[in-house]
Structure formats: structure tokens, C-alpha cells
Amino acid sequence: MSTLAVHPAPMTRQLGLLLQWQFRRMSQFLPLLVVVQILLAVTTVLGYGLLVGTPPPEQALYLATGASTVTLVMVGLVMTPQLVAQARTEGSLDWMRTLPVPRPVFLGADLALWTLIALPGMVLGVVAGVLKFHVDLSISPWLPVAALVVSLTSACVGYAIACLLPPQLAQLVSQVLVFVVLLFSPVSYPASRLPDWLATVHQWLPIQPMAEAMRASLVSDTFTMPLRSTIVLGVWCVAGIAAATWSLRRRA
Amino acid sequence: MDDVLVIAGLRKRYGKAPKGVQANDGVDLRIGAGQVVGLLGHNGAGKTTLVNQVVGLALPDEGSITLAGIDAIARPDEARKLASVQAQANVPITGLTPRRAIDLVGRLRGGKRADVARRTEHLLDALELGPWADVTAEKVSGGVARLTAFAMAAVAPGALVVLDEPTNDVDPVRRRLLWAEIRRIADEGAAVLLVTHNVREAETVVDRVTILDHGRVLADETPAALIEFSGHQGLEDVYIELVGSGEHAADSAEESVA
Numbered sequence A: 001m002s003t004l005a006v007h008p009a010p011m012t013r014q015l016g017l018l019l020q021w022q023f024r025r026m027s028q029f030l031p032l033l034v035v036v037q038i039l040l041a042v043t044t045v046l047g048y049g050l051l052v053g054t055p056p057p058e059q060a061l062y063l064a065t066g067a068s069t070v071t072l073v074m075v076g077l078v079m080t081p082q083l084v085a086q087a088r089t090e091g092s093l094d095w096m097r098t099l100p101v102p103r104p105v106f107l108g109a110d111l112a113l114w115t116l117i118a119l120p121g122m123v124l125g126v127v128a129g130v131l132k133f134h135v136d137l138s139i140s141p142w143l144p145v146a147a148l149v150v151s152l153t154s155a156c157v158g159y160a161i162a163c164l165l166p167p168q169l170a171q172l173v174s175q176v177l178v179f180v181v182l183l184f185s186p187v188s189y190p191a192s193r194l195p196d197w198l199a200t201v202h203q204w205l206p207i208q209p210m211a212e213a214m215r216a217s218l219v220s221d222t223f224t225m226p227l228r229s230t231i232v233l234g235v236w237c238v239a240g241i242a243a244a245t246w247s248l249r250r251r252a
Numbered sequence B: 001m002d003d004v005l006v007i008a009g010l011r012k013r014y015g016k017a018p019k020g021v022q023a024n025d026g027v028d029l030r031i032g033a034g035q036v037v038g039l040l041g042h043n044g045a046g047k048t049t050l051v052n053q054v055v056g057l058a059l060p061d062e063g064s065i066t067l068a069g070i071d072a073i074a075r076p077d078e079a080r081k082l083a084s085v086q087a088q089a090n091v092p093i094t095g096l097t098p099r100r101a102i103d104l105v106g107r108l109r110g111g112k113r114a115d116v117a118r119r120t121e122h123l124l125d126a127l128e129l130g131p132w133a134d135v136t137a138e139k140v141s142g143g144v145a146r147l148t149a150f151a152m153a154a155v156a157p158g159a160l161v162v163l164d165e166p167t168n169d170v171d172p173v174r175r176r177l178l179w180a181e182i183r184r185i186a187d188e189g190a191a192v193l194l195v196t197h198n199v200r201e202a203e204t205v206v207d208r209v210t211i212l213d214h215g216r217v218l219a220d221e222t223p224a225a226l227i228e229f230s231g232h233q234g235l236e237d238v239y240i241e242l243v244g245s246g247e248h249a250a251d252s253a254e255e256s257v258a
Helices: A011-025 A030-052 A057-090 A092-097 A103-133 A143-164 A167-183 A196-204 A207-218 A227-249 B047-054 B076-082 B098-108 B113-126 B142-154 B172-187 B223-230 B235-257
Strands: B003-014 B021-032 B036-041 B062-067 B083-086 B160-164 B191-195 B208-213 B216-221
Touching: A011 A103, A011 B098, A030 A057, A030 A103, A057 A092, A057 A103, A057 A143, A057 A167, A057 A207, A103 A143, A103 A227, A143 A167, A143 A207, A143 A227, A196 A207, A196 A227, A207 A227, B003 B047, B003 B191, B021 B036, B021 B047, B021 B062, B021 B191, B021 B216, B036 B047, B036 B172, B036 B235, B047 B062, B047 B160, B047 B191, B062 B076, B076 B083, B083 B142, B098 B113, B098 B142, B113 B142, B113 B172, B142 B160, B142 B172, B172 B191, B208 B223, B208 B235, B216 B223, B216 B235, B223 B235
Parallel strands: B036 B191, B036 B208, B083 B160, B160 B191
Antiparallel strands: B003 B021, B003 B062, B208 B216
16 A cells, blocks of 8 residues: 555545444443433433323323423433543544544534434334323424434534533533423423523524424424424524534634 | 655744743744654643644644645645544544554545555554454553554555654553554655654654754754764753753743743
8 A cells, every 4th residue: 555645535435434433432332322312201201291290282292292302402412512522531532633534524423323322212202202191193204304403403513512612611511401401491391381581592592493393293283393493493503513513623 | 855744934822922832933844755753852842732733633823834735724634634643642442443443544544445454454463463453442451552543543644644652651562563663654655753752762763853842943853963963872862951951041031031
């Protein structure tokens, strides 16, 4: 092999190789991470069920569909910053950044991995919700797109948090986000229950549109995705991808 | 000899004056194809900052970096295609075996599967890593992990190979094998920038030595020339004298400013 003739592999092959690298690196913890996400989704449904008893039909639909959003958002906004902050601390992120791999390919490999980790929890959360609250779903063909956009947006925002904040602060922010997402976001209940100021804040944050997108995809005969929420989610998605890519390209 | 890496007037400061650190303060450096240049200097002399700027992890304040004719500051993505790096910190490869890690990096860098497999086998043999080649990384020693990191940089090396402290944690026998392999990479045509504190052993491998002190180049010469000029027995003595006097000079300068 000539030492000078280095022509990086095509992007699709690099994506496959990076995925292989990341999968093998996480192979020990991967089953555990998937199990934790499943537990999170299922216990969100069961826990809220204990809190509210037997809910009226519309509230039951919120609870049954909320767990899937919570799982996707948690993986993106909580787990992603923690794993990226760890990679920064141990120096592996910087070394990976010296490889001749386009930054979107790095992002693509990580996002694919995190979406796959979240997927079983998302599905089983919905199943648990349907069984617990006896609701009927009407699944829209847009569901895969909605799940992908929610996963992509939350992971990109999480990625940017992890790359732009000092590692310890990023870990702390991700811990705070657990409470914000689980308790103070209109995911498993309607926004009308929030204090006015918090409801206004959520009109500009991505979590409420994410929940609306998942609800409208899972129970399409009852819920619709408001245009405003589509735009807010779209802007967050594009901004998240841009911020994550920029943070990977950034030079100290 | 064709210059592979040309650095001119490189300045990089972290933080604002007066509290910040002037990590590189007008560094000039050239490495030709087939050359091993040793970059020596005390902790905090600016060696890793220099390396980070070459591979696009840090942005210089001033100066130029040309890598195989390409402006590495304006086009860091192109520079990364031309340079392979062994980082100062060990890259964790938990879950991978040394063979798998070397192979994956070789293919990521664009090597063909058969070529990479052959080269991986050669490196495992040359560094006597055979018994650990297929053992998962969590069960190998720090030295084996360090050699694996070297092999990951050497498997598809590119025009420039940057090695930041490659001998850390490596036992004396394998250090000798490692030095031979570093020399071989250069003999096959790559330029090698070798950051090391292991001055005595590096002396046998490097073609030229650049000594950094407080971000400035104190010396840039062949080991033989440095030894001859100084009248010392070996490069390590020359290094200690130069860096020692450099620190003294810097301290004196600070005192006079104060």
C-alpha cells in the first residue's frame, strides 16, 4: 500500500464503517441501554396511570402516546449529551474528528445508532399505553417520518449542547432536562394545564410540537398536527442539524 | 526533497492577555517526504497545540500551514485526508479488538479491504501484538493499547503521520520495534512529525529535531549538528541545556517586565 495515496472511502461506506465502530464500542452496554429505554417508556405509562387512576378518553390518549415521545426525546436530549460529553472528556471525540470523514457522516452514524436504541422503547411504550388505557390507535403513514424528525431534532440539539458546553455542565443540563421533559412539558397532558407563562414558552420550544407530531401520527383520527407546530419543529430540526454540524466543525 | 509540511509564523493564544497562554509564538517548521522530525519540549511548550492546528482541531491566530501543497487552515477537511494522527490521549476502543480497530480505521481512511488486512497483519507482526490481536481491548494492557493506537495511525498513513507521545506505557522491547516501524513509515515516503519526551531513544530515529520552549522554536537541527555544536555526549543533554536556559531566559524576561 502506498503511504501517500489515501483517498477516503465513499460516504456510504464510511457511514457503515462508523456505525460498525460505534456499535462494537457500545456492544457491552447496548442491550442495557435498550432495556433502560424500554423500562422508561413502560414505567412512564404505568406511573402516570397510578397518578391519574382511570382517565377520561382524551386524557387516556395523551398518556398512551406520551411515552413514545418521552423515549425519543430522552435518548436525544439526555443520553446523547451524556455520551458525547464522555467522549469529549476521554479524548476520543477529538481523535475521531481527525479522521477524513465528513462531519455529516459522523452525525448520521451517531443519530442512526441513537434512533435504533430508542426504537424498541418507543414501540413498547405505545403497546403498554394501549393495553393500560384501552385506547384505539389510528396509525398514520407519517409515523416513521414523525419519529425520525423527533429523534433527529432532539439528538441534534443534545449533540450541540454536549459539544458547546463544558462536559460537566452538559451532563448537568441533561439531568435537568429529565425533569423538564417528564413533568413540565405538555407531552402526556394538554398544554392548557400549564401556567400561561410556561405554555407560552412551550410554544417556542420543540418538545410540545414533538409530542403533537407523535400524537397526530399515532391517533390520526383524533389529533392533527397544527401548522404552527410543524413550522416550529421544522425550524428546530434544521437549526439542530446546523448547530450539531457546526459544533463538529468548530476549531478551538 | 519535497516538503510535505510547511509551517510559517504560527501563533496561537488561548485566553486573553495578561492571563491567557501564548501556546505557539511564531513557530516555523518544515518536514520533507521521508523525514522524521522530532518535536521536543517541556510540558506546556505548545507541542500538542501545534499538532491540533495541523489537523484542524484548533484555529491559528496567525501564520500558515501548508500540507502537501494544500492550505491546511483554509481547507482542514482536505488536510485530514493527507494526515493520520496518533493522539496524545489513548483512544478508548472498548468492545473492539486491536485487529478490528486497526482494520476499521484503515478502511475508514480509504484502504481497500485486502490491502488493509495485509497492512494490519504486518503491523501486528512488526510490533509483536499477535497474542493480543484478537483480545477485546478491555483485557489488554496500556502498552498494547498504545501500540494499537500507533497502528491505527500507521495502517493507511497518508502524506503526513503525526505521532503524539507514541512510546508512553510501551515496554522497552516493543519500544525498539516501534521506533523501527516509525522509521519504516518515513522510508516508505511519508513525513513523520514525532512529539516525544523520550529524547534519548528518539535520537536514533529522527532526521531533525525541533525544540519548542514557551511556544517558540529554540532549535531546529539534525541531532548530530546539535550534539557537535553543544559539545555534549547526547541529544538529551543538549535538550536539557537548551530548555533549561530557555526557561531561565523566560523567567528573566518576566522579571524584567515586572
